[in-house]
Amino acid sequence: MELNKTNYRLKTDGDRLVFTTPSFRAEKSSVLPSGVYSKEFASMLFASAVCIPAYMAAGFIGAEPVVLRYVFVVLLFVVVFLGARRFIFRERYLKLVLDRNEKTAVITFPGFLRGRTEKIPFSRIKTLEMGTRRFVPENIDGIKFVQRISSQHGSALPGLDDVEEFITLALKLTDGSERVIYAGKTEEEPEMPVKEMSAFLGNPH
Numbered sequence: 001m002e003l004n005k006t007n008y009r010l011k012t013d014g015d016r017l018v019f020t021t022p023s024f025r026a027e028k029s030s031v032l033p034s035g036v037y038s039k040e041f042a043s044m045l046f047a048s049a050v051c052i053p054a055y056m057a058a059g060f061i062g063a064e065p066v067v068l069r070y071v072f073v074v075l076l077f078v079v080v081f082l083g084a085r086r087f088i089f090r091e092r093y094l095k096l097v098l099d100r101n102e103k104t105a106v107i108t109f110p111g112f113l114r115g116r117t118e119k120i121p122f123s124r125i126k127t128l129e130m131g132t133r134r135f136v137p138e139n140i141d142g143i144k145f146v147q148r149i150s151s152q153h154g155s156a157l158p159g160l161d162d163v164e165e166f167i168t169l170a171l172k173l174t175d176g177s178e179r180v181i182y183a184g185k186t187e188e189e190p191e192m193p194v195k196e197m198s199a200f201l202g203n204p205h
Contacts, residue, residue, distance in 0.1 A: 007184055010193050015100040017200045019193065023184050024094040039089040046088065047081040096181050098200040105171065105201075107179055118179070126172045128198055133166045133183070169194070 008021035055073045092110035099106070103122040108115045169182040169192050182192065 008182060008193070010196060012196065012200075017096075017098040017196065019096040019098075019181065019197070020093050021182055022091050022093050023182060024180060025183055039085060039091070042089045043081050043084040046084045047077045050080045051077045094181060098197065100200055100202075107171075107181065120171070120173070120179070122201060124173050124175070125201060126174050128194060128201060129170055129172050129178075130192060130194065131168045131170060133168055134164070167192070 007023040008019060011018045051073050054076055055069060058069045058072065094110065095108040097106040098104075105120045105122065105125060106117060107120070108117045164185065166183045166185055168180050170178040170180045172178050
């Protein structure tokens with residue numbers, strides 16, 4: 001069985017359940033509009049930061065003709081842009097594998113270059129719980145001042161004073177710690193795969 005939702009993918013194959021999602025952090029959103037500051041934009045800035053000194057270095061060593069310098073810089077920009085988008089500013093996914101045969105939960109947390117894997121026996125998992133996390137702005141007066149100044153300069157920053165609330169899904173362990181495996185904003189009405197996971201863990205929710 002395979003289930004594809006907006007923010008996660010759930011696949012069951014015999015005694016294995018595989019859950020992957022890019023939504024695993026409950027944190028305040030960036031104040032920059034997603035259409036402006038995107039992974040493509042960040043990759044473009046990174047590629048530009050590499051190409052500018054490369055072009056200047058080519059000029060210092062007297063690389064001729066000039067057209068070759070332009071061709072070199074353009075090719076370098078394309079290569080660095082694609083590389084940055086693929087390896088540095090890529091979409092990062094959390095992966096959870098529940099195995100009923102081995103009675104283990106394996107969580108792979110994405111990292112900058114390499115991920116981190118944690119193997120947890122079912123015996124250490126106390127329960128699978130839903131929870132909430134709420135982010136409330138603290139300095140409202142300061143936020144209003146920043147918004148007023150930014151609006152006067154034609155660069156409004158909406159969302160600074162927004163209250164954000166997340167619904168989370170976490171594995172609660174017997175030592176009192178937890179491993180958050182999913183976090184979705186409440187306004188997005190996330191549908192949690194609680195029943196499917198609880199069935200594999202053997203502790204009905």
